[in-house]
Amino acid sequence: MKGKLIHPLWTHLPAVAALIFLVVYIIINAPYAASIPIHFGFNGEANGYGWPWLTFGLITILALFFISLSVFLDELWARQEKRKAFNWLSLMDDIVVGTMAGVFVYHVSFLASGDSLFHFPWNYLLIFGGVATAAAVLLEKLRPFRPNPLTVSAQDDRELLKEIAAKLKDKSGFVYWDSQNPAYIYLLTILVPLIMFVSGISMWAYSPWFTAIFVVIGILMILPFGGxxxxxxxxxxxxxxxxxxxxxxxxxxxxxxxxxxxxxxxxxxxxxxxxxxxxxxxxxxxxxxxxxxxxxxxxxxxxxxxxxxxxxxxxxxxxxxxxxxxxxxx
CATH class of the missing domain: 2.30.29.30 (Pleckstrin-homology domain (PH domain)/Phosphotyrosine-binding domain (PTB))
Structure with a gap:
């Protein structure tokens, strides 16, 4: 995607803040044992162990991936936007990264407590995910509308032809684009992936394979976004x-x-x-x-x-x- 970014990057601050909080919380609670419980059965008992820094590193990389993906999708939205409309997909990184932060802050607390049973942290998930999502909704509402300078803006036919002629003489990257992105595409590419991501993250402690499958399905469902x-x-x-x-x-x-x-x-x-x-x-x-x-x-x-x-x-x-x-x- 070429050219200067149209959408403001500060709309991603809630997700970035949640990730920073998680990383800092992980660091200040170090050191950790050489092998820690990272997978749990549905009864809460550990059934898988691993190196802590590999686990925390993978989670950080996954969070950065979702933030980067959200930046890309939000920019695509902004470049096609003809008037200000609420971009629900902009909440994706905040919901996903906020949820991840809640789950793994509890995981670190669980390791420090010495408890033998892992209980799914609904309260942590709701607090971190809820605060990040609420902040993201506010920032999306505050996001200004910035028209794409490369799109044709003239409405009158004669002025339209003049504007096209000017763009062709300036050798612009393109003359015009038109998009069809109806409501059912939004439903398939926003709601379904969010359900997949949140469901996958909630299953991490019990079955990483389910998490991987849900995340892959969610990513594939995003691909038609943009119509x-x-x-x-x-x-x-x-x-x-x-x-x-x-x-x-x-x-x-x-x-x-x-x-x-x-x-x-x-x-x-x-x-x-x-x-x-x-x-x-x-x-x-x-x-x-x-x-x-x-x-x-x-x-x-x-x-x-x-x-x-x-x-x-x-x-x-x-x-x-x-x-x-x-x-x-x-």
Whole structure:
């Protein structure tokens, strides 16, 4: 992801503070035995032992991973944001790292107490996770809206064409992008991963394999976050899926023979939403019933879904057809 960060990094302070507290708490309670209980049965009895600093080191690395992942996802959100909206995914690192801090602060306290039975620390989890989450909600509400300077902002068609021409002359990284990220994508990529992460962390003391499985499932469920992104540059139009930016379609601007707005029935014509194919064309959409139909020079047709169909069609036509000797005009 290129360019200056748009979202403020201070929105991640609760997760960072929870991690710092955990690291400091671990250090001030040293030294530890050469081998400590790190896995427990459901009755609370230890059934696995390991080197303490390896365990604490892995937890710290995992926490840093979630903070870094959250920074990436929040930046992706901010770059697509057209007006201020609450970003629920920004709470991910605070909930996960806060929960981890609560569990392992109790673990360190358990080691110091000399108790023989490990009881799941719901009170620690709720205190650390709850405080970190509450602080994160407050900071997200205070987060200012910062429009992406690389996106097209003009609304009037004539001004829109002028702005596109200016971007092309300046050789901007891209001319325009459009995204479809409906509510059900948020549900799948935010709520489900959070449930997986919290469930996995809560199982750490009893079964690290369950923790690993839950965390991996959670990470995989995050991948579609961001929905479908249509990116227009001077040379091509491409469609990318999710936070990883997997390119699922691209077409050169010199290959586009026709551009038109096309109305359709998602269920009747394509059998649902997503990346679809019928006898007439290939379609890429997550919502709506109108899109931009592109006809390639070889006759093949493609349907690109958009929440701003007319705007996207205008931009594609401008870039593909309104060029003369390298100059873009009206």
């Amino acid at each position: 479908l992104r249509t990116i227009v540059t001077a040379k091509e139009l491409s469609i990318r899926l999710g936070m990883t930016g997997i390119r699922v379609f691209h077409i050169g601007m010199d290959q586009i023979a026709a551009v038109e707005i096309h109305a359709f029935s998602p269920l009747r014509d394509f059998g649902g939403y997503g990346i679809r194919v019928n006898s007439e064309m290939q379609a890429f959409y997550f919502k709506g019933n109108t899109g931009v139909k592109l006809t390639r020079s070889d006759g093949k047709k493609f349907l690109v879904g958009s929440d701003n169909t007319e705007r996207l069609a205008t931009i594609i036509k401008t870039v593909a057809f309104n060029r003369q000797d390298g100059k873009y005009g009206l």
